[in-house]
Amino acid sequence: MASSKSLHLIFLLAVIFADVAVDSSKEFLQRARETEFYDWMVGIRRRIHENPELGFEEFQTSELVRKELDAMEIPYKHPFAVTGVVGYVGSGKPPFVALRADMDALALQELVEWEHKSKIPGKMHACGHDAHIAMLLGAAKILQEHRDELQGTVVLIFQPAEEGSGGAKKMIEHGALENVEAIFGFHVRSAKALGTVTSRPGPLLAANGFFEAVISGKGGHAAVPQLAIDPILAASNVIVSLQNLVSRETNPLESQVVTVGKFQGGSAFNIIPESVSIAGTFRSFSKESFFQLKQRIEEVIIAQAAVQMCNATVDFLTEKQPFYPVTVNSEQLHRHFLNVAGEMLGFDNIKDELPTMGAEDFSFYSEVVPVAYFYFLGMQNESHPPLKIGHSPLFQVNEEVLPYGAALHAALAFEYLSDAQIPSMEKERVHDEL
Template identity: 40%
Template structure:
């Protein structure tokens, strides 16, 4: 009964595909940034109530949570989607392009929201096939790595036994999915550095203490933290993303400010990075007679899938798409705050193909101003999330 019920999901999802596309395009035209998703949340809550679900709003910012109870008591699994957009000016020229200047769904969270709504609709029509319950989590503020933690603090995981989620991947053709055991995505840390020297005339450097030169030396020294202090078998990235100092070509500034990110692929390496950077920065700054002030923030941990949950996701993919359309995901150092959920309950996060089916068209990557998805992935994603639920809770 369960296998047949799962195999029937994709045709059912195809039947509601137009509704999912329309929802996704509505959200795409009206993107909202992290912790500003009030209109998105209101639209989602209204749709979920229309399915007869118990809905709570305003959790973790503008997060929305809905509950679906099956025919008999049993475990509770959670399915999660993120809703926020990015501060990017869209350049797609699509008829449903963003109508809000400087804001864009350049990571596909509009698609994720539509997909999870689709899964909720498919499952609400099959609740008599479930032993247990499903919690649908529509999360705020993933892009700034803050929403998951706030939702957890406000009880979103209470009573949850397992959690599952997905992310679209434009470099993987629609109709395929990718899974990985263990670590899938990197940790995300942020650092901010202020360097103070002594400003003055650019023609009289001996009477100054130049923080620009110190900053350049620090940027180079930080790379030695990767190349000479960490095993080459432990992936690490240290990137300085911004540097600001000075306002005139002939003036040595008093101050230089830098920000950057650190990505790792193991918890032990992540834990050691703050002290490593502090040592390199302070000693290099001292060598150039500057004062350094470092603020280091650990944002999210490495995203580590749980083996049993990966196996169940793979079973669902094989039943919906076929074994030939499931591939092994490569590890990436991009981060995802779904990793915070996985520190509390077991679960699995996987990639959903959202790229051109043939590979002949150019696929722009996540966070690109010309990013676009193949909307065929919407019904596939909805069917997969519903299949995972029935596979875990099916009669």
């Protein structure tokens, strides 16, 4: 049992840091909403949107980020993972808390006609990463304005190649997370209301992998199929059998997905081809079931092809994209998120997020950093037409979301460092007394 003197000290510390949380949260949002500040973020987002770059090709984007950090007199290191940038705000001493934004675009032709449409044919920011960069730079600006109040160091991670190439894994390998004890990431969400945020503790996004198989038979004329060995028939049986892995081999209380998204082969309607290829994705919410599913995918493809007298090879494409782990949110940071977001946005504007089979390479950070947290920012409001989901050539960002992301990201880091100054033993005593 703590003494009355220590309990009084704990109470005073709790009051002080609670007041800091309330004041900074509201002050940061007010700052990000100022016209000059907002227009600056919008301008950054639009410049990036006009010049989209794919994974590990974000050279102009990286240069823009570095110029903005230079203008704010924020020191940084470059390059990480080819184009990545890591900035530092604060004392330069522990504790270190990180904020992350992804920088890459998608190989899509933008179909939205507007003044700042992509200037690069076949490439566009169709997932909001341009907004993520602008918001992290906004958070950096707020934090730099309060750098003398920071009780530690905020690490700003501008990461390449989230879309399928595992840029987070490369950033980690290159030392971007050195000394980092906590990290926050976010993503805009089209279907959620502007001014709301969603997340949950524990597993949030699934582990993800890809596979490609080539099924080889013997080509021939469609009029005499008995003289050929049909790889199309074999591939069709493979696809049907793969669905049974989820419907008949998986515990109904567990979540798994196997989807074949590509089937290619054949050059004429009356010719049986020599070979065909199929490719797809598989996902799960546990490491054990993920690798069990991987094993069974390979076994089923090879065995089902053999039933039809065909041969099959399976490639899990890990050289192009590593397997993504499950994205798991810290229980500790979830409580922190509820407190900070609640004070800034109102507790009614924090919504529960159901686990989804989507994947994010933020999962690599959550594997190696002691505590990690990922959340979503709503963008939809009545003044803006219904927004399309990400990875659509009609995707748009409601730029009114920018102040929310900048302020919340800044506040989460600021409050984390403030809270970290309460000695761990005292925090445990507070917890015990409650």
